[in-house]
Amino acid sequence: MRLLNALRRDNRQLLAKLAVIVALMFGFGYALVPLYKAICEALGINVLSLAERQVALADKGVANGNGQVDYSREITVEFDTNARGPWDFKPAVRHMTVHPGELSQVMYEFRNKQDRTMAAQAIPSYAPMQASAHFNKLECFCFNEYTLKPGESRQWPVVFVIDPKLPKDVKTITLSYTFFEVAGKGAVKLSQSPKGTAL
Structure with missing residues (x-):
């Protein structure tokens, strides 16, 4: 009888430990999305979908590029x-x-x-660094993988809005893309459309 009680107590302790582990795993998984977005925003990586980016811009008062245009300033991109x-x-x-x-x-x-x-993708970067938080891409091919046949040409748009809150001393922004081959994916057929979505 004493052995049975000890076994039940051990089972209850194990069940409690497993429940704590499950709760921690759920909490970690739930926190990953905002944490990932915060890290990418801090690094200037656009990972939001087009709909999310439009909502974010609308919250800043830059909805669809036709509100709060600052005609008194010119920025060279x-x-x-x-x-x-x-x-x-x-x-x-x-x-x-x-x-x-x-x-x-x-x-x-x-x-x-x-x-x-061959298959390739592009990674963007910005100069000066403080401009990255104010350079909002509504449409971009960056971070998507594209496969092109020998001699094939494609065109992709980048649609962007510069936030009016860009510091006044920034007169020029350089948007730089590095396009590189994705290893081991050269035989894949083209599946993506030419228009990517900002990430």
Whole structure:
């Protein structure tokens, strides 16, 4: 009888420990989404979907680029591209002048110059660093993987709004993309559309 009671007590303790572990795992999983968004926002990585980004911009008073346009300021946006591999990657224009709060778009062209199918993706960066929190992309090909056949060319848009809260001393922003091949995925067929969504 004493052995049976000890066994029941051990089972209850094990059940309590497992319940605590399950609760901790659930809490950690629940906290991952806002934690991930906070980290990406701090690093200037756009991971929000188009709908989430539009809601975020609306909260800032920059809904669809037609509210709170600051016509008294002009920002020069420079477009820089880097290709890690034998292919062409370039913007339609090297720079443009925009007003904070104004909806703007630039097209990028990518061409696979190789004689084989390849998969690649682009990672953005900003200069100066403080501009990254104010450079809101509504549409972007960044972070999506694309597969192109030999000689195939594609065009992708980047639609963006610069937050009017950008510090006054920032007159020029450089948006730089590094396009690189995704290892081991060269034989995959093209499945993504040319228009990516900001992340």
